[in-house]
Amino acid sequence: MDRRQFIKNSTVALGSLASVEGDGRALTDEHEQPAAGTDEGPPKIGRPVRAVSIGFKPGLTLEEIAGLVDREGERGADIIALPETCRGQNDQSPEALDGATVSTLARMAAKHRTYIVCPIDRKDGDRRLNSAVLLDRRGQVACIYDKIYPFFEEFAQRPGVHPGEAVTVFPADFGRVGFAICFDVNWAPLWQRLSDFRAELVIWPSAYSAGRSLQSRAIDFNYYVMSATWTPDCLVYDVDGEQLLYEHNNMSNGTNVSRFTFDLDRCLFHQDINLPTKLADLLRDHGEDVEREKWLPMEGWFVLRAKRPGVSARALARRYGLEERRPYLGRSRCEIDKLRGWQFS
Secondary structure: OOHHHHHHHHHHHHHHHHHHHOOOOOOOOOOOOOOOOOOOOOOOOOOEEEEEEEEEOOOOOHHHHHHHHHHHHHHOOOEEEOOOOOOOOOOOOOEOOOOHHHHHHHHHHHHHOOEEEEEEEEEEOOEEEEEEEEEOOOOOEEEEEEOOOOOHHHHOOOOOEOOOOOOOEEEEOOEEEEEOOHHHHHOHHHHHHHHHOOOOEEEEEEOOOOOHHHHHHHHHHOOEEEEEEOOOEEEEEOOOOOEEEEEEOOOOOOEEEEEEEEEOOOEEEEOOOOOOHHHHHHHHHHOOOEEEEEEEOOOOEEEEEEOOOOOOHHHHHHHOOOOEHHHHHHHHHHHHHHHHOOOOO
């Protein structure tokens, strides 16, 4: 597939999601209602999302996988992620969307009112795809991401794995979730498109850990990244690329279960145009509401977060004219390209 076709397909994917967004205001920073399926409980600071990564080597039965998901669902979660092709990738593993794996985990999603990332070796007519199927809190298929860059050994399967054609970011009730799978980590343009589509959290099912390769994507594009792997392990990276969590085989039985709560209201800025005046004005007027949680002098970056319930750091920052690093770079890229005579980046 050439670059133009890749961009076209990716844009089509975004357009299809835009129609979903139009149903309500769940993704606005000012949206303060609890996510569907969660207990209202005490007021929460920021926009917390309870995420679970379950990693294991291929070979677990569907009953064993469902048991792990059921247990974590009972504890409460907004999204549960499983590793790449969670039931393996072999001559017997291809299955359709209405197959046993998706059907079983759909029941778990509905039972626990949680999203589940269900990676499968997917059969779609004559095509074979390495897919991450997102199930929503009702157990319905919310979206499907097909791995755009299969590993070369996947082409040797019979039939071979077909490359995916569209970057996928889904507007869940708690925020925008993007997906990439394993070998995808090596291609920055895919991760740039996830950023262009305003992903806030990227779930990365994989066979391996990737380490610095994965960390570089969080550094470059300023979204959270969480993995679920065959290794089995889990890495979590902050919006500035800081490693927040690494756990490996923490169940001591070839299984890793990691839990992490993300605050999707936290936001990262470059000092350009934001310092000193705009940030100083914000903190002067709302020092009890928001704080500069991080300052990275070498990068010239800072992170804002809310300090009390009912406050959005992102919305307040916008009100005071602060511009986050991602849109700042996107705007800069467009303006520079105009000077070159290009119509778009």
